[in-house]
Amino acid sequence: MDQAIPKRRSGALGDALFRVAAFSAALLVLVLLGAIAISTLIGGYPTFAHFGFGFLSKAVWDPVRREFGALVPIYGTLVTALIALVLAVPVAFGIAVFLTEVAPRRLAVPTSAAIELLAGIPSIIYGMWGLFVFAPFMANTLDPWLSDTLGMVPGLAPLFSGPPLGLGMLTAGIILSIMIVPFIAAVMRDVFRLVPPALRESAFALGATRWEVVWHVALPYTRTAVWGAIFLGLGRALGETMAVTFVLGNSHDFNISLLAPSTSIAATIANEFTEADSPAYLSALIALGFILFVITFLVLLLAKLLLLRLAKQGAR
Amino acid sequence: MNLRKTHPRGRSRKRLNVIALGLATLATALGLVGLASILITTLLNGAAALRPSLFTELTPPPGAEGGLANALFGSLLLIFVAVVMGTPIGILAGTYLAEYNTYPKLVATVRFINDILLSAPSVVIGLFVYQVIVWPSGHFSGWAGAIALALILLPVVIRTTDETMQLIPLSLREAALALGAPKWRVITQVIYRAARAGILTGVLLGIARISGETAPLLFTALNNQYWSTDLSRPLANVPVVIFQFALSPYESWHGLAWAGALLLTLLVLVVSILARSLLREKAE
Numbered sequence: 104m105d106q107a108i109p110k111r112r113s114g115a116l117g118d119a120l121f122r123v124a125a126f127s128a129a130l131l132v133l134v135l136l137g138a139i140a141i142s143t144l145i146g147g148y149p150t151f152a153h154f155g156f157g158f159l160s161k162a163v164w165d166p167v168r169r170e171f172g173a174l175v176p177i178y179g180t181l182v183t184a185l186i187a188l189v190l191a192v193p194v195a196f197g198i199a200v201f202l203t204e205v206a207p208r209r210l211a212v213p214t215s216a217a218i219e220l221l222a223g224i225p226s227i228i229y230g231m232w233g234l235f236v237f238a239p240f241m242a243n244t245l246d247p248w249l250s251d252t253l254g255m256v257p258g259l260a261p262l263f264s265g266p267p268l269g270l271g272m273l274t275a276g277i278i279l280s281i282m283i284v285p286f287i288a289a290v291m292r293d294v295f296r297l298v299p300p301a302l303r304e305s306a307f308a309l310g311a312t313r314w315e316v317v318w319h320v321a322l323p324y325t326r327t328a329v330w331g332a333i334f335l336g337l338g339r340a341l342g343e344t345m346a347v348t349f350v351l352g353n354s355h356d357f358n359i360s361l362l363a364p365s366t367s368i369a370a371t372i373a374n375e376f377t378e379a380d381s382p383a384y385l386s387a388l389i390a391l392g393f394i395l396f397v398i399t400f401l402v403l404l405l406a407k408l409l410l411l412r413l414a415k416q417g418a419r
Numbered sequence: 420m421n422l423r424k425t426h427p428r429g430r431s432r433k434r435l436n437v438i439a440l441g442l443a444t445l446a447t448a449l450g451l452v453g454l455a456s457i458l459i460t461t462l463l464n465g466a467a468a469l470r471p472s473l474f475t476e477l478t479p480p481p482g483a484e485g486g487l488a489n490a491l492f493g494s495l496l497l498i499f500v501a502v503v504m505g506t507p508i509g510i511l512a513g514t515y516l517a518e519y520n521t522y523p524k525l526v527a528t529v530r531f532i533n534d535i536l537l538s539a540p541s542v543v544i545g546l547f548v549y550q551v552i553v554w555p556s557g558h559f560s561g562w563a564g565a566i567a568l569a570l571i572l573l574p575v576v577i578r579t580t581d582e583t584m585q586l587i588p589l590s591l592r593e594a595a596l597a598l599g600a601p602k603w604r605v606i607t608q609v610i611y612r613a614a615r616a617g618i619l620t621g622v623l624l625g626i627a628r629i630s631g632e633t634a635p636l637l638f639t640a641l642n643n644q645y646w647s648t649d650l651s652r653p654l655a656n657v658p659v660v661i662f663q664f665a666l667s668p669y670e671s672w673h674g675l676a677w678a679g680a681l682l683l684t685l686l687v688l689v690v691s692i693l694a695r696s697l698l699r700e701k702a703e
Contacts (some may be wrong), residue, residue: 113599121603125519128511132533132577135570139543142550197446204438206447214447216695221454223651223691225631227658228680231665232457235464235673281453288450312436335538342540344634349665369542373634373662377641392546396539403535411531 140396147390149383158390164355164371166379171387173368173394175355179272180367180395183347184340186276191284192333192342198284199291204313215292222285229347233278238350239381241277242269246362249273267361270352273361278346283336290332290410294325297413331409338403342395344369368395465681468674473682478644478660482669489646489680493655497561497640498630500650501568506622509573510611513580513621518606530581537574544570545635553639561647561654564640571632572625579621583614616697623694627687633658633664657683 149216150158150171161172175234202211246267254263298321306320352364353374366374368391379385472486479485512533516526548567553559583702587610595605611618643655661679664672 114604117603118601121606122519125511125515128508129529131508131513132512132529132536132574135573136532136536139547139640140540142547143543145552146546156650164669194446194450197443198450200443201447205444214451217451218454220688220691220695221451221458223611223627223687224454224457225443225633225683225687227631227633227661228461228673228684231661231676232460232555234665236456240564281457284450285454296507312432314433314439316444318439338538342538342542344540344542345662348662369540369634373637373669376638389546389550392543396543399538399543403538407531407534 116260140393140400143393143396145387148394149386150390153383158387159394162355162357166375166381166384169381169383171383173387173388173391175357176366176368176371176391177394178357179275179351179365180341180369180398182272182361182365183276183279183351183367184337186273186361187279187283187340188333188337190277190280191287191336194280195284195287195291195332195336196329198288199295200317202288202292203295204317215289218285218288219361222289225345226282226343227345229278229282229346233274233346234349237278238269240269240273241274242267247271249362261359262361265358265363266362266364268352270350270364271360271362272351272365273346274350275365275367276361278350279340279343282343283345285334286339287332290335291329293408294328294413295330296322297328298324325413327409328413331406331413334402334406334409338399338406341402342369342399344373348373366394440579442466455597461677461680461684464677465684468678469681473675473678478655478675479671480644481667482671484671485675487657487660487675487682489643489655490660490679491682493640493643493647494630494649494657495563497565497568497636497654497656498626500561500565501572501629502622504565504570504624505572509576509621509625510580510618512573513577513618514549514584514610516577516581517584518610533574533577537578540634541567541571541632542634545638548635551640559639559641559653561640561650561652564636564654564656565650567635567639568629568632570680571635572622572629574626575625576618576621579624580614580618583617583621584610586617587613616700620694620697623690623697627690627694630686630690631658631683633662637662639690672683 132345154171155159158171158173159177162174163172164175165171202215206214234313246269250265250267253259277332295317301319302324303316306316311319347367348370351366351370353366353370355366355371356363356364358365372388372391372395375384376388379388433512472484473488474491475488476484476486477489478487512529516530516652520526545567548563548570552563552566556563557612591609591613592605595609596602600608636656640656640659641653642659643653645655657679661676661683664676664679667673
């Protein structure tokens with residue numbers, strides 16, 4: 104008995120120490136998020152204070168005269184992400200339907216694995232492919248074709264005007280879409296698998312085709328989570344740096360044409376950070392980082408809330 | 420007589436079904452072809468630039484021939500230090516989420532925020548490390564780069580540890596507790612052992628995630644043209660070399676960038692496949 108008491112005490116001490124260590128590590132996650140927001144806000148503060156709201160609404164970017172307005176990078180970020188979503192969502196939806204409804208297990212498992220593996224390829228590889236393979240293809244083939252077809256449609260013409268350089272928001276948007284397809288497809292596939300079998304089987308018993316089960320049963324049941332998957336992809340596309348930096352052309356001149364060089368928030372930071380030779384320039388770039396962080400945080404927050412909703416519904 | 424077969428609406432429904440599912444199959448083929456073409460381009464261009472001098476010579480000055488020895492070493496060092504720093508903290512945090520239930524709201528919040536950090540843009544994490552380490556210290560450094568990578572690895576390890584430990588049956592914990600073991604010994608000696616494969620998978624997935632990260636290293640480790648093992652100075656690394664060389668006008672630099680891209684892709688694929696096979700082993 105006498106020996107058991109100190110032993111138990113050491114257990115209590117060990118328990119307390121381990122608990123505190125684990126607790127601090129978990130708390131670090133929250134601290135980290137706060138610290139990222141605060142540090143970039145502090146770094147960008149001189150810019151926000153000096154330019155005020157004009158930083159968001161002006162399209163001037165003149166490091167020499169130290170005048171900074173982030174309209175072009177913000178616009179470029181939103182437009183490239185939007186192009187990426189418009190192209191990626193139907194393809195990702197198709198892949199998710201294929202994996203859950205069409206493919207036999209023997210085919211679905213390796214296809215799933217391949218798509219997940221490809222999702223892990225570093226974004227700089229997409230960037231290189233974009234620069235050396237895809238941008239020339241755009242310049243020689245797709246850009247001129249678009250100018251000749253859609254560029255002739257009144258109303259759409261300004262979007263597809265200008266010389267075919269192969270660098271610009273359309274090129275970046277297409278590469279981004281290839282990048283986010285696996286992410287969105289994987290989440291959608293997992294979401295579709297949450298549809299209760301009883302629900303699907305009832306629909307089949309009523310004579311519904313597979314497609315009708317997808318469209319009239321699975322999709323309505325998982326609608327919020329499917330939106331969650333889409334917003335998750337949007338979050339990725341907004342913050343992606345390397346895949347777009349190579350092919351955007353890094354131009355701060357505002358141009359409505361999707362074929363003209365532009366820039367995005369992440370690309371501006373990556374391209375110009377090492378060249379930032381004045382505190383004002385550096386602060387402007389960090390301010391851009393803060394804006395990017397806030398935008399992606401809100402988008403990812405929404406995505407997670409939408410995804411959680413289905414998880415809770417399934418648990419009930 | 421046989422209404423269902425001849426009813427026009429039934430036929431059009433079936434036709435729609437075939438068309439829609441056909442399009443879904445086509446979408447999968449399209450996605451796989453697009454992704455495979457990126458992979459094949461990298462393999463072909465990278466293989467053309469592969470030669471032994473890659474591993475023995477330093478990154479060359481503009482236009483000259485050379486290798487990637489310093490960048491390869493720097494990358495491995497950065498990844499190693501990031502794993503050593505990030506893994507223990509990640510495992511501890513994951514343990515708290517899975518094992519301690521005193522503050523369920525806190526646990527739910529940390530899980531939620533961790534999932535957001537998992538997808539947060541890495542370029543912003545680089546800026547953060549620049550703000551808190553590079554700027555106060557006055558220079559770019561390998562340490563800053565490793566810390567940035569560790570911060571990107573952290574959420575991956577936390578999530579997989581948390582998920583794996585939640586799958587360990589309660590009876591295992593109860594059996595160990597019934598033998599009189601204090602909770603921390605139950606966790607470190609019983610649960611960790613049972614969750615080993617899952618936690619290792621998390622670390623491997625984390626390595627796959629950080630080995631190609633470029634943007635955060637631009638503001639932290641930067642680059643170094645020379646051989647350096649000093650973490651307190653700028654450190655060469657493959658992703659930043661690829662970035663700088665690919666955007667240069669020199670043919671020889673382009674070749675090295677492709678070679679670096681190939682090595683990077685192979686590393687990521689091998690590590691990911693290893694992680695997946697570990698998971699499958701556990702499932703069987």
